[in-house]
Amino acid sequence: MELFIDITLLTFLCITAMAITVIRKLFCAVMLASIFSLLCACLFVTMDAVDVAFTEAAVGSGISTVLMLAALNLTHSREKRPPHQPLVALLVVGVTGIVLMYGTMDLPVFGDAAAPIHHHVAPRYIEQSPLEVGPPNFVTSILASYRGYDTLAETIVIFTAGLSVIALLGIRDRYAGRPIPSDRSAMKDYVVLRIVAKMLMPFVFLFALYVQFHGDYGAGGGFQAGVIFASGVIIHSLTLGRDRTLKAFPHQFLRGLATVGVLIYGGTGLASILRGGNFLDYSVLAATQLKGQHLGIFLVELGVGLTVFSIMILMYYAFSYRREP
Amino acid sequence: MNHLPVFQVLLPLLGAPLCLLVRRGTLSWLVATLASWGGLAISLALLHHVSHTGPITYNLGNWPAPWGITYHVDALNAFVLLIVTTVAALTLPYALQSVNLEISEENRPLFYTLLLICLAGLLGIVITGDAFNMYVFLELSSLSAYALIGLGKRRRALTAAFQYLVMGTIGATFILIGIGLLYSLTGTLNIQDLASRIALIPASAYGHRTLITAFAFLTVGFSLKLALFPLHLWLPNAYTYAPSVVTVFLAATATKVAVYMLLRFSFSILGSRFVFEQLTLGKIMLLPSLAAIIIASLVAIFQYDIKRMLAYSSVAQIGYMTLGISLHSHTGLMAGILHMFNHALMKGALFMAMGAVSYRVGSVYLTDFRGLGRRMPLTMAAFVLGGLSLMGVPLTAGFISKWFLVKAALEIGWWSVTAIILIGSLLAVIYIWRVVETAYFNPLHEIEHGQEEAPLGLLIPLWVLVGANLYFGIDTSIPVDMASWAASALLEGTMQ
Amino acid sequence: MNLAGHYNYWVAIFLMMTGFYVVISRGNLIKKLIGLNLFSTSVFILYISLGKIHGATAPIADDRFQLYSNPVPHVLILTAIVVGVATTAVGLALITRIYEQYGSIEEDDIRIKDESL
Known part of the structure; x- marks a missing residue:
């Protein structure tokens, strides 16, 4: 089969x-x-x-x-x-x-x-990570802790992509400080679509939160959660009008949020240094190793989620507002 | 103090978001400049440390070697780190005025942020001891480089950036395939661990064919990134149309870092015996290197955009570096490594001079240089000295690396290669002379402009680099010792 | 080597080469980018294939299972996927600007417009 x-x-x-x-x-x-x-x-x-x-x-x-x-x-x-x-x-x-x-x-x-790939480094992750790091999902343990530094770089990669898109396309904040004009959504006439989208949205956001905080136990994590959250917002924007979305999530706010996400990740690493460990050594963050790892993973996943969420929406804005008067 | 290796990368990496937060062009510049100077200080400290107490290892997340990602600083990467940070520390002071002219106000904080990320990416590639981490940082630096090039004023900057994006991504994907194949054979990504486990795979055994393929893909990937002839097609456009500051920075660092990756994978992971004796990397690289030296230099002679001319000259100079590697001797390798350093100095200086000319004149076509010898005497004097170094005239840094390269070729009795090295230098004389002739011996046909020198903010970094070209041409001990030391470490086959 | 044991790799290679072919043979910039995506996504298949163990389950600890597939390629590919989408986004931004400046996203047209200057 x-x-x-x-x-x-x-x-x-x-x-x-x-x-x-x-x-x-x-x-x-x-x-x-x-x-x-x-x-x-x-x-x-x-x-x-x-x-x-x-x-x-x-x-x-x-x-x-x-x-x-x-x-x-x-x-x-x-x-x-x-x-x-x-x-x-x-x-x-x-x-x-x-x-x-x-x-x-x-x-x-x-x-x-029997392939060598399964017998050198990987066994330790499978055997030890629930004891050393905690989460039953080995992928989360490796991603956020053993190879957490790759993930920091990955977060900055997506951050860089967002900034590059903004630098190349620019986002014009036409309504900064002004009331938005009435709804001019392209989908205004599609009543079914709008109602279904509206009904779906809470579930999308709820699911995103679940993915964010449940990544330790099942599939998912900050990155996926950020993408799902952003998709929810994009649906909102497509069906209810992007100007409303821009008002709810102004682009300067998102830019700040993306930066904060990166700084949370980096800051968690720096906090480990301040508490006497190596960079990104979460074990020193709390009283016991497992608690420390748990806290560390929670924080870095949060950072990833925030950055990914805001960058995805910023990119969407950059493309969708490009040909405006 | 023992956290130095990680701060080498973190300073620019986390300086970048701060750069964005301050949101004012000049403040962002200040943050970026401080981060780059801090980086230079750290790389000097690291070099000092490595040369006195041996290689440094730093376990990120405190996970031991094959399980976590480690930083490993030895003779070679300490030297390359120094090259990159030195260039960055000089480029950023230079950037302030040049960027104010070339980049729109709202994009300036973004520009500095991307520049810092690019710097962090390059440093991350060089310092890491983990093959996959190297790939991630490679993509980080490349991605920011694409955007930075695309911010050039002319519309061809966009197509140049896109072409670089396509070729760069193909290169990176090839590297990803290569790393994946190596990983499938060994089950590890740590560079030292990879080396020791690959050494155990005997020449006739199962797994050998995968090793050869991995090597082929990695070599092609790195050759794309380092612009080895004929995979250099992205480079001339990218360097010509990028903003001045970006050209200075990338020309002096990015290709050297790619050469570093090639060295690291060939010598430290696959082992020089496997790569040179079984796969004859030396012979494979020899022809493209020689072709680069001759053909790219010839093409440079016929360019009218002087930035483009210097870009082709870069392709030729990269040929000298790979030629040094392909000679597969201590002297050859040392000459190649030394040329990474010297080429960063001379191309940095020459492109800075271009930026200064472009600041005053607006463009850098050959005709724009008429009368510049009198109009911008300091800039043009710097250009002449940088040009002399590029030709390899005695008492300049360029002479030293060519000298060792010739010596290495003669050691194994390759007269024809020696001849080609010298012909390459002669061609450099011709293309530099065209500019010098126009600048000094071609009277202005318009009204005399009077003296209109570039501002001090551009001239000081330029002359510091020119000074370095002269200093290291006379007092050669420091770079020669370091290059020689790095070459010995590489030839021993393991990361020392 | 045997056919049954390697078909997964070979299909991945075929897909990779299809993507690679699209990148280098097509002149349309968006098509090139799609090809690039195809190329890298197929490399992901190769990586994930390397991590699979027959009879194993997803790498999430559970008392009911003893054998798990190798989680390391998964982690690497998660990172690579992010790198891929980042490259796509930057590429698309460049294409948009190129279209605004040149009025075309075909390599040939763009070359002609540059040379006519």
Whole structure:
């Protein structure tokens, strides 16, 4: 059964990928890319990577697609016919693929429990992390504690992306200090959509909070929560009018919030130094090691969540307000 | 005091959000400048520490080596850290006036924030002892670099940034594949641990083919990032259209850090024996390096945008660095490492001079240089001295690295390579001379402008770098000793 | 090596190369970016495949299970996904500006407009 699902998903992935190469309507290509991500997310679930699947679904088929569509709206939606037969490209790709195939010949068989990858560093995480760090979700322990420094960098990567988008596109705060004009949403006439969206929103936010604070026990964490929260706000903006959203979450506020998120993460690390540990050594933050780790992970996940949430909305603003008078 | 390694990166990394919080251009600049100076102080302290008491290790989160991420500072990365922080500490004072002219007011805090993040990314790549952490910081520095280049005034800055984004991401993805394959063979990401476990894989055994593929992908990825000929296509546009400050900073640091990554993976992880004797990296790199020196220098001669000319010259100079590596001898490696330092000094100075010209004249086409010898005497004098260093004239820093490179080629009796090195220098004479001739011997056809020197804020950092070019051309002991020491450490095959 | 044991890697490689092909053969900038996404997402499949163990379960501690898949590739790929979306966002911002300045997002048109100056 597992094999069957695996093969079906892989087949669909191949078909989607091929379709993306040939299709020239960019809108379709973007939607196909979104489907590709969703299929990947399913594949990740079959391979036990639930956290990754969650993130891929939220980011790859969610936020990426929203951004792509927003950019498409600002640019051109049809690709020109390629002027020549790309033989060189085929050659480069062919050679690269063959080299890579050659390399995989010596890889351990798929799913082999005896592969070296499972026997050196990973066992300690699986055996010790509930005792050393606490959370039953090993991914959370590694992400936030053992390799917490990577995650700090990752938070700053998303922070950087947000700032880069703002620097390149700019956000014009037209209503700073002024009352907003009446609702001019494009979706105003879609009553069903508006009502459903309104009803869904509390659940979206509730789910985001659950993902934020329950990441220790199940799949999820600050990053996914931030993305979900931001998606809720984006739905709000799409159905009820973006000016209302801009009033509820002014962009200067979000900029501050993103910065605060990064500083919470960095500050947690600095606090460990002040209390006599190494950078990001949460064990020294509280009386016992486990309590300290718990507190540390809570704080850094909070920082990640805040930054991701605000940056996602800022990016959305930047694209959606671009072509304004 | 024992937290020094982590603060090397944290200072710019956490300085960046602060930069954004203050929200005023000049205040942001102040924060960024202080962070960069602090970084320089820390890198000097680290170098001092490493040279006296040996390599330093710092466990982030207090998790021991293969389980957590560790910082590892040895001879090579202490030296590269010094190069990067020195350039940053000089670029930021230079930035204030140049940025005020080239970047819109609302974007200035963002600009400094991104510059600090780029600096933090580069430092993070160099200092870390973890392969995946290196990838993350590589992407951090690249991402901010794309945006910084895109902030250039001309519209071609945007296409240049996009081209760099595509090629850079392909490179980074290749590196990601390479790291993944290495990880699948060993189950570890720590650089020292990787080295010791890869050394256990015998040449004929299962796993060897994966190792070769990993090496191939890593080499192509790094070559894209360091702009090795013919994968350099992103570089000329990116350097030409980026804001002056960004060009100075990236030209003097980013490619050197990519060279560092190549060195680290070839020597410290895969081991020089495997890489050079079995996979003949030396022979693979030799041809592109020589082609870079000749072809890129020739192309530089025909450029009319002088920033573009210097960008092609950078491609050629990178050829000298990889040539040094491909000679696979102590002297060659040392020459390559030394040239990282010297090239940072000379290209930093030359691009700063370009920024100064662009500040007064508005653009840097060859025709803009007419009469500049009289109009901006100090800037042009600095350009001439930087140019002499680039050619490799005795008593300048550039001479020293070329000298060792020639020596390394002669040691193994490669006369043809020696000839190519010298031809490369001659070509540099030609393209620098074109500018000098225009500036000093081509009378202004308009009304005499009188003296209109660039402001001191630009001239002082410029002349500090020019001074360094001259100083290290005469008193060679410091960089030569450090490069030699780093080369020996690398050739021993392990991170010392 | 055997066919049944490696097909997962090979399909991942095929997908990667499809993405890579789109990046280098297409002149439309948005299409290039989609290709780049395809390329990196397929690398994620390779990584996650490396972490899978037959008969194991998701790496969340539970008394009912003894064997868990390797969580390390998951952590690495979480980071890589974030890097991917960050790159996409910056790329799209650049494309938007390019369209405003050039009126096109086709590489050829842009080249012609630059050369005509």
